[in-house]
Amino acid sequence: MHWARRIEQEIDRVLQHISGAQQLKGFYSEKRRQFSLVRNNPRDIVEKVATDIERLLAKKRKALEKLASEAERLQKDHRWQDGIKEENIEYYNSKAEMDYDGEDIDSQMSLKLEFVYDPNFKNHVNYSHTAVQIPTDIYKGAPVILNELNWTQALERVFIENSRDDPSLLWQAFGSATGVTRYYPAAPWRAPDKIDLYDVRRRPWYIQGASSPKDMVILVDVSGSVSGLTLKLIKASVTEMLDTLSDDDYVNVARFNEKAEAVVPCFKHLVQANVRNKKIFKEAVQQMQAKGTTDYKSGFHFAFNQLLNVSLNTIYTSRSTKFVA
Known part of the structure; x- marks a missing residue:
């Protein structure tokens, strides 16, 4: 039983160190006159938490409904262009700086943006633009992709307005049936593997919604x-x-x-x-x-x-x- 006792003592020591229980007791002993015991009403606490969560979700839902409504309107009003060219479309290609065998394949066609680190996003972002991610196996110069990029460009304004209306919003994204993903704020794409296999159409949130x-x-x-x-x-x-x-x-x-x-x-x-x-x-x-x-x-x-x-x-x-x- 000697080894069991030692394990028990070691676990207790680690827990005391991590939890800070002794420091908390000491702090309470020193400041106990500043504390008072108040009886809480559990029902009031639950109702307050429920109300706060409801308000939070309502703000997120409002932003989502606005984005969906604008996307439907923009897509409906969009006029298809058969002769559209890559040079006619300006967008930030989030994969432009990814290194494929040392060649910056997409960097020449992509907007050049400056990024600042935002601890909320835990990433370097640009608040003035959206970023676009297109699956690796899709040709970016195809008319269907270029037309998609053309009309979804206007969603940039909606993303920015949503962010201003609700500063607690983090990433906002639009996924298309063509595979195009446009997200805000703009940030360089980071693929877990050398070759980017991400396709928005295979993401659970897209599948469940579609x-x-x-x-x-x-x-x-x-x-x-x-x-x-x-x-x-x-x-x-x-x-x-x-x-x-x-x-x-x-x-x-x-x-x-x-x-x-x-x-x-x-x-x-x-x-x-x-x-x-x-x-x-x-x-x-x-x-x-x-x-x-x-x-x-x-x-x-x-x-x-x-x-x-x-x-x-x-x-x-x-x-x-x-x-x-």
């Missing part, structure tokens, strides 16, 4: 006819499909040849499409092997049984649209 909850069963043909490159493409497609799902969705993945079975044996019904479950699915999908012959009946029988079961059991369902993919 689509309704759904129940989905993904069927994967693993018969011998899909061996080799075809199977690799199927695995990649399933992974991409899983990335489009959010916490509001429910999903299961099944493989089939002569018979159908869940790729994750313990998932006997639809499960929530959260990060943990999607990771398990992706790992299981990568282990699939092609063999046997194809029996589509078994696959669809499995899928429809899954969807029928969730109709009878409302625990494992989004209670919304149902898909077989």
Whole structure:
């Protein structure tokens, strides 16, 4: 028991040091005449906190509704330009200074901004402009992208007004179906990897806002006819499909040849499409092997049984649209 006692003493010492309990007791002893005991009414405290939170959320909601309303109006009033060129559009490309093999590919076309450090954002920012992030695999000179940049430029004014109306606002962002992200205040983009893989259309907040909850069963043909490159493409497609799902969705993945079975044996019904479950699915999908012959009946029988079961059991369902993919 000697070692247990030593561990106990060491933990107590560390906690005393970190919590500052002794210093707090000493401070109270010295200043105790300045303190008084007051009986609080728990109901009043809860109501005050609830009111403060309600006011805070109301201000954020007002800013969001203003941004959404202006975005809808600007997009509606925008006139498509077929002959639009990159040199016709001025914007700060947040990835212009990222080093791709030593070449500043985008720096020549990007606005040059000055940044100041803001402790609230924990970043160097520019309050006069927005920044634009475009996914790496999208051509920035495409007419659809340039037109998107053209009309979303006017959102800069809305971002700035929102920030003035509510100084507690931090990052504001607009994500487009084309993949364009415009955010305020402007700041250089920092990708966690050498190659920037960020795509706003795959972010949970975008997916949840752009689509309704759904129940989905993904069927994967693993018969011998899909061996080799075809199977690799199927695995990649399933992974991409899983990335489009959010916490509001429910999903299961099944493989089939002569018979159908869940790729994750313990998932006997639809499960929530959260990060943990999607990771398990992706790992299981990568282990699939092609063999046997194809029996589509078994696959669809499995899928429809899954969807029928969730109709009878409302625990494992989004209670919304149902898909077989």
